[in-house]
Amino acid sequence: MSKIRRITIKPKKYRQVAGNSPGVIELDADALEPLITVFSYSESELISQEIKNSGELDAHLAKHQGLTHWVDIRGLGSMELFEYIGKRFNIHKLVLEDIAGTLQRPKLDEYDGYLFATSRMLYLNDNLEIENEQMSFILMPDILISFQENYQDCLHPVVTRLEGGKGNIRFAGSSYLMYTLMDVIIDNYFGLIYRLGDELDMIEELLYRKPDKSIMYKIQEIKRAMILIRRAAWPERDKINDMIRSDSPLITQDTKTFLKDIYDHCMQVVDLVESYKDVTTTLIDMNLSIISNRMNEIMKVLTIISSIFIPLTFIAGVYGMNFSYTDPETGKVLHHNMPELYAENGYLYTLLAMGLLAAIQVFYFYRKGWFK
Structure with a gap:
């Protein structure tokens, strides 16, 4: 029997100054300098470019008009970047505040000319800690801007699909691209749940051999992780439901068809979490009984x-x-x-x-x- 892997939840610092006016951007002291990559594509071509400043971004968008653009921003440590995005794309200051706040629950807000959405990205880092990271999206006609706290390349499967050019991703528009990114986020939930489920199976075998207090503590950690996933999946389901029912022309009918599939996946995630939570409670009771x-x-x-x-x-x-x-x-x-x-x-x-x-x-x- 191999040793149980200690998957823990990485603590997230909360720094919010009370009494600030709405729309005031508070950057985290540990926020990373932004790395910007732009993917401009059509059904027949894909152009990717690393952007160093706002001038390069303006030049790239002007040069490749008529293409669909994905502006991938990793790192939120630049006030200049937020000011530029607010002026360049006419983004409301409350949206910029929510992007920098990084503690938002999954939601969808509709504004004149664009949609703003957030999701929670959950994944394991190299220290087997669960990272709870905010993903933010600004959806505009032919442009999708995504914001990620860290440099972790969690969205690489979408880049691979863009490079392959197969399926609908090259010609279905920016709303479909947003769907694929959220689909990757939900798929990460499944991977994390199954990983925790494997640990529960190992713990159950150990309980029959040598129960002790450390196993009970480990079960409690897994239960906390399941609660974390549920707190991310429930509002994610509500957000996707809002997108399906939205009348915004930015979300196409074809995209809404695929969003229904994500909605089903969210329900599966919630059902799995509830099932595994019951298993953790049963294992705790079993440990105490033994x-x-x-x-x-x-x-x-x-x-x-x-x-x-x-x-x-x-x-x-x-x-x-x-x-x-x-x-x-x-x-x-x-x-x-x-x-x-x-x-x-x-x-x-x-x-x-x-x-x-x-x-x-x-x-x-x-x-x-x-x-x-």
């Missing part, structure tokens, strides 16, 4: 030993009082003291009596089934 049963077995053995030695101890205690049968000074016989104290074979007779009593008790306990 430990309690083993403690009962130990207490039964100790009780049998105590029951055997209590009468023997009583006999030894009585004859250990040593009240003399005669007065050593006057020689007077004390009839109510111990006449057996000076018996020739009293010690052997007492041992035999004690042994016989112990044997009778063992036989009685055996007939009662205490040794089974």
Whole structure:
């Protein structure tokens, strides 16, 4: 049996200044400098370019007009970038605040000329910690801007599909591209749930071998991880439902058809989480029951030993009082003291009596089934 992998939840710092005006952008002190990559594509071509500043982005978009553009931004540590996006694409300041805040629940907000959506990206880092990262999207005609907190390349499958040019991704528009990105996020939920499910199977096998407190703590960590996934999947389902029912022309009918598939996947995620949560509760109860049963077995053995030695101890205690049968000074016989104290074979007779009593008790306990 291999050792259980310790999957834990990476703590997320919360820094929000109370009393700020709505729309004030507060950048995290640990926010990374942005890395920007633009993918411009049509059914017949794909152009990717790393962007260093806003001027290059303007030049790239102007040069490749008529194509669909995906602006992939990883890292939110530049106030200049937020100011540029707000002015260049006429984005509301509340949207920019939510992008920088990185603690938003999945949601969809409709504005004049664009849609704003957030999702929670959950994945394991190299230290087997669950990263809870915010993904933000601004959907415009022929342009999709995505915002990611870290440099982790979680969206590489979408880049691979763009490079392959197969399926609908090259000609279905920016709303379909947004669908594919959210589909990758939901698929990561499945991978994480199955990983945690494998650990629960390992824990269940260990419970039958050697239950201990550390296993219970590990089960509790997995339960917390399941709750984290549920907190991300429930509002994600509601957001996708809002997208399906939206009247915005930015979301095409073809895209809505595929969004229904994601909606079903979210329901599957929620069902799996609820099932595994029940499993964690069952394993915790099983662990406590097994430990309690083993403690009962130990207490039964100790009780049998105590029951055997209590009468023997009583006999030894009585004859250990040593009240003399005669007065050593006057020689007077004390009839109510111990006449057996000076018996020739009293010690052997007492041992035999004690042994016989112990044997009778063992036989009685055996007939009662205490040794089974």
